[in-house]
Amino acid sequence: MESLRAAFDVLRREVGKHISLTDTEFAQATSFFTPRRVKKGQYLLQEGEVCKFMMFVSVGFLRSYTVDEKGDEHVDQLAFEGWWIAEPYSFFTQNPGKYFIDALEDSDLLLITLDAYETLASTIPKFEHYFRVLLQNHLIATHRRILSTISLSAEQRYLELLQSCPTIAARVSLRHIASYLGITPEALSRIRGRLSKKQAQNA
Amino acid sequence: MESLRAAFDVLRREVGKHISLTDTEFAQATSFFTPRRVKKGQYLLQEGEVCKFMMFVSVGFLRSYTVDEKGDEHVDQLAFEGWWIAEPYSFFTQNPGKYFIDALEDSDLLLITLDAYETLASTIPKFEHYFRVLLQNHLIATHRRILSTISLSAEQRYLELLQSCPTIAARVSLRHIASYLGITPEALSRIRGRLSKKQAQNA
């Protein structure tokens, strides 16, 4: 299956941005991961389950979200090709959480369990370093997002999101983007309307 | 100076919650930290500077925040006794950032530079583990906060904050709490008014 090899190529390119690995080291590392191909709409995690895997996205993209009493969804993360996703609380503590994770497109993933993650980190010190850098970068990103949500208007947050991740507008449905921003689909639709009117004026 | 010894005692108690250290190991670790006593209102970091230290709070508490074009402050973190604080982006990359950090009470701190942090982690593997757990827990907390800001009303967020950190109401001024929640002081004042009216009804 050549897609399997391709999935690991994406991982190697991504990891290679932070550490340089020999072929042997990388081959050794691959044994810690389980490839998985999922269809659009398929769940990787549901409410009440333990998040067994940290997931690397090679193709497609995933989302993590919660559902409140009213049945409304709230998107916590979106993960595209080359990104990692998991529910941090449940994964690191191995306690059941209240998040869902599902695929918004057909996706190819590489899964690693907490045990494998810990073992990989202690077996290949370069991976220990890579994982810490990953955590640090993730932390930086979440702080940026917090600042954005407490200090900007919905329109400003939307523009900032487009700037930091331009592919989002093309690939993610309006209602999921709205949910990620913490507003209703109606509100985002109106914001888009205003923005395209403004652009028309400037042209 | 017995306060210095006391500052390290707080650190040891805190670190001891996650890893167990011998006296020798802890003594070795202390050499990586610089104690610092600051007065209320004093800055530890200002806009445009590099965040040179990750800071452990032994006494008092600190806040990190940004100031926007209108001059409004936006509180990113509050750190009480036993907590760590830094500006993640600037500290980990050693690039200048746009955050401020200052003391909201007279405080005793233990500072560690990025170099010392890396060296300590590689010298005493237990600290490498401790720091990763610290990052993981911080990540869990920031995700909880993101979910809270995108899915709850200001009143619900305030109640959740009080529950997760009861000391906050007694020690932090209303306007700083409001800023942390992403609302105006006026709005929080009204929320408090409504809540105490509700409580009076229930009594």
Added chain:
DNA sequence: CGGTCTCTTGACGGAGTTCAAAGCTAGTGG
């Protein structure tokens, strides 16, 4: 004591929500 900072309270305006209806798109089965 004054002056500054904080908190409260009021009136008004605006951004976003809620509810509802209609058009559009995409996936499904005949």
Added chain:
DNA sequence: CCACTAGCTTTGAACTCCGTCAAGAGACCG
């Protein structure tokens, strides 16, 4: 390949919560 349905997006109108501006009261510090 078309028809149908279900979900997505847009638009409108009324409402709500919070922001803004302003004024006044209480607390703290020099």
